Amino acid sequence: MNTPDSVPAPAARTRMPKDPNWWRGAVIYQIYPRSYQDTDGDGIGDLKGIVKRLPHIASLGVDAIWISPFFTSPMKDFGYDVSDYCDVDPMFGTLADFDAVIETAHSLNIRVMIDLVLSHTAEAHPWFVESRSSRDNPKADWYVWADAKPDGTPPNNWLSIFGGSAWQWDGRRMQYYLHNFLTSQPDLNFHNADVQEALLDVERFWLKRGVDGFRLDTINFYFADKQLRDNPALPPERRNDSIAPGVNPYNWQEHLYSKNQSENLDFLKRFRAELEPYGAAAVGEVGDAQRGLEIMAEYTSGGDKVQMCYPFEMLQPPRLTAAAAADTFYRLSHAAPGAWPCWSYSNHDVERHPTRWKLSDAAARVYTTMLMCLRGSVCLYQGEELGLPEAEVAFEDLQDPYGIEFWPEYKGRDGCRTPIAWDGSAPNGGFTEGKPWLPVSPAHLPRAVAEQEADPKAMLHHYRRAIALRHDHPVLATGEDDGVHSRGDVVHFVRHDENETIFCAFNLGEEPAEVPLPQGAWAPIGTDLGTVTKAENGLIHLGPWQCCLALRRPAD
Template structure:
């Protein structure tokens, strides 16, 4: 651990988080699915990158309808991923290597196989009858309002046992918890404490703005076509036709986030939330992270969209951030487990990808890297028959789902890229085998070595981790900004184009001290 990190109490300020998708990182049992023991085994590699923490996507007991984001036991390890002993080994190994461990808490909804939901749906008067969002039909039998599911169709599903509809903002098999019920909040806070006692250092909170719904169940208004954005859902999804004024992002969220912070504060834990809102993302970022005692940082979608990330776009985002969320702490990412990998999304050459990696490490806020990003992996092209993601299967072929960014990590030129000795749950693309960790370790000019250099740059300069970001301009393809703290001032200039511009070569990033 370097001096800067060791002396920084709030490691998350300007921190670098490496996201691990457990199913696709390393298989140690030969069943074609990655596991916790595999993560622990590969942590020395992660530590060698120079990151501060790992975010491990869900590994809890689950029917896997949404691959772990449908939890049926918040305190259990799904056998696919191993045992609690494996998790303990992962945490111990990470801490020995100087890495923090953040786990993914999915609290807005559970699986329909969770014991809470099984009890809730059994009758209208059992102890957990009000733990989920239930509503009577309209007089004509149709759903109580017009709310839509992100995964397509109505957000309401009829249940014959109670003769009521239940709310599901995602899959039908993912019923929404009723956060208006204090007992639900208490149970979730107790669950968070359980994992903190197990040694985790923080949480990534899935769909943080979906916790509360409007208790009057008012219809969402339509959204004008010119205002529709595909940040939260793909363009072909009718979800984008509504302004989700009442189905999410409710003001009651603030009080719960403050309760959550009070529960985790004694453990010194950090939280990164995920804000899924195309209309009010920066306003919510300010509300959730701009004041002490809520959430330290939050994931935003500005650099996860299909829009080319040119100089003008980056300058525009930071101008909006300074005007709308001046006190907020964003967590920037270019790829994750839900979007097309940015190498493909922006059609980047290796030279361009290296420039964007450098710029990312120079931005104000925290940074999140997605496994394989440091190898420059493109999106995998899969056949329909290979798909596992229900989202992609529903909207194919206009939207191919999320499987293309979830294919296994490639470690070496062995069987299945060193990921598994048997058929992986998703195929390993041949093009990825040209970009293995082993191959890139041997090439001093590789993407992997560039990421290590860029991460090292951020760790070396305190201004890049925690300094102010000012004087942001875009002159043609040249992005310019300054990072300053009480120790140093750095001028960053980046030519984000294929041509010479502003005295810079194509895709050159210049960092000037003073």
């Protein structure tokens, strides 16, 4: 196992200009490395594959990449179970390969964020191996251990997101340990100061190596209630399946004590203090179906905790309607007026949004344009720029333990994790020369990168144009808004700063609609995105899945 001090930092390399606010309004592209590009023929994507495909990412115009875990791992949860925080799993390459990712990305003006999984480790991590060996070893208190109740049952009623009790019996210590996810992912005890310091050492290791920031997995799970009190039941009308699938009784509890503890704020301040000298940033994943926006307010307030949080409001199973968008921003303005969200429609844990929301290509395009106009930062998931639907994966090909556990009512996460198709005419879509770890979807081949590059009307080019719009008009990235409103199926709002004012309206419906255009002289922008700006009697008329983008300068 590497330690932060056992691996020397690489030689000086290309660094991005230091800008403490680079993250504000940034477009971040998520890479799931297992499925991006394989270069050694083993059927699994690797870091050299990311280097190879960075020019494609740069062509999108994004500001940063977020790389899902590539650390040493038993891979029972595909890298989200870490056994060495300071090394690269051999299936992905070496530390030198990671250094090449940093160097190449920076040369292309792309910042690099990596996914830190701090709430839990793999059971194979040396820390846990030592911790479970006895009740009096130096790391005995590094994980959440508890005695059984007198009848031998777990210490409380907490449930795992992956199903069943969140407690696993260990015969060596004759105690239970906490696991909010798989039984092979024991939860660290953040109440132990040594644990916090060890994790901050991990942060320092990667900052010295040149990373520009972190995506913090399950950021609100770090601390558990010291008293291990039972979670109360959640009434059926308040249940929400945005965190766990509807078939999982995890949704039947209000998780007051198993996560979201106030002690987390002090740790996040310590984490932020390490970021500051590097101009680095962090985005935290807030996994909470009831209090996500409120927690985001707590974790991003004051300028001394994480810069951004990644809520689940736009990752929900129901389609994001105009009313839902307006309600989200209304609640955000009241619960977290100073918070900075990082919005996303898709990621490695949810069904791809064109399938989840049953979107046509026309609908997907207007949702993309809207995403680039919302206040906050943006995360795009690999393949999203191709308009990929969810892949169909046969049960015998499943890899995800989550899907295997709840099949067929819930098919797991493999359908959004299948390999990217780069060339529809090449074997395995150009992803690998070997057997891919998950099948390349036949439905994805016509949407491969090479095929879309040759078609000016393809989704890929729409994403490039939408991202370019955001960069051409910084008000869309960092400006204020006057509130997000809905009128039938239309979402509308005004973005403004000292230089520009932009009116934005998006018809998220199948029927024509109209929306009032604010007074003033407006000029159309984003016409290559299919926008309309012709007003009659003060109304903008929008066809199905059309949008209006109009610019008014302060002088007007």
